[in-house]
Amino acid sequence: ELKVEQNPLFLSMQEGKNYTIYCNYSTTSDRLYWYRQDPGKSLESLFVLLSNGAVKQEGRLMASLDTKARLSTLHITAAVHDLSATYFCAVDVPQGAQKLVFGQGTRLTINP
Amino acid sequence: KAGVTQTPRYLIKTRGQQVTLSCSPISGHRSVSWYQQTPGQGLQFLFEYFSETQRNKGNFPGRFSGRQFSNSRSEMNVSTLELGDSALYLCASSLALLSEAFFGQGTRLTVV
Numbered sequence: 001e002l003k004v005e006q007n008p009l010f011l012s013m014q015e016g017k018n019y020t021i022y023c024n025y026s027t028t029s030d031r032l033y034w035y036r037q038d039p040g041k042s043l044e045s046l047f048v049l050l051s052n053g054a055v056k057q058e059g060r061l062m063a064s065l066d067t068k069a070r071l072s073t074l075h076i077t078a079a080v081h082d083l084s085a086t087y088f089c090a091v092d093v094p095q096g097a098q099k100l101v102f103g104q105g106t107r108l109t110i111n112p
Numbered sequence: 113k114a115g116v117t118q119t120p121r122y123l124i125k126t127r128g129q130q131v132t133l134s135c136s137p138i139s140g141h142r143s144v145s146w147y148q149q150t151p152g153q154g155l156q157f158l159f160e161y162f163s164e165t166q167r168n169k170g171n172f173p174g175r176f177s178g179r180q181f182s183n184s185r186s187e188m189n190v191s192t193l194e195l196g197d198s199a200l201y202l203c204a205s206s207l208a209l210l211s212e213a214f215f216g217q218g219t220r221l222t223v224v
Contacts, residue, residue, distance in 0.1 A: 030210060042202060043215040099168050102155035
């Protein structure tokens with residue numbers, strides 16, 4: 001059974017600092033997703049990573065994928081308050097159906 | 113173009129009742145999947161439909177069921193509601209199998 005683990009689960013940081021969220025998964029998968037969720041809201045797609053070594057960047061967020069290590073990272077550069085949210089990684093189960101297994105989520109709080 | 117639309121947005125039901133939630137996918141998308149989000153269990157896969165066929169089902173009791181119509185709209189039904197069914201129910205649509213999933217705003221169900 002595919003398991004996805006994120007760490008840390010809670011992260012409080014100062015504006016302007018850099019930090020990384022880690023996402024480990026237990027079995028081979030076709031793709032990995034990062035989502036953002038604001039309180040009471042739905043999931044907003046941030047990145048889709050499809051292959052080993054994939055790196056994608058959008059603003060202050062950069063995601064990477066190492067399929068050999070079964071590890072993805074979400075790096076935050078020079079954090080700003082607007083990035084406060086919960087971040088989820090999710091992995092596709094390779095069973096020919098659309099089924100995502102999510103990590104526990106990382107609640108990120110950025111303090112001014 | 114319009115996103116994934118879920119109705120209703122909020123519901124309050126009594127234990128023992130049943131409930132039906134609706135999801136209209138993005139136009140042209142044929143795959144619809146459902147997820148339950150609770151503080152304790154996180155995001156869990158319920159089921160996935162493609163071309164009116166259920167292709168995968170998560171580890172939920174038979175009280176949880178769903179269907180997809182020929183226009184790709186989907187409904188999920190929960191019978192004999194329990195307090196533990198209180199959750200945010202999220203629907204996601206994708207163009208085809210294994211393509212990126214886009215989430216709706218969710219239906220927040222409260223069982224009292």
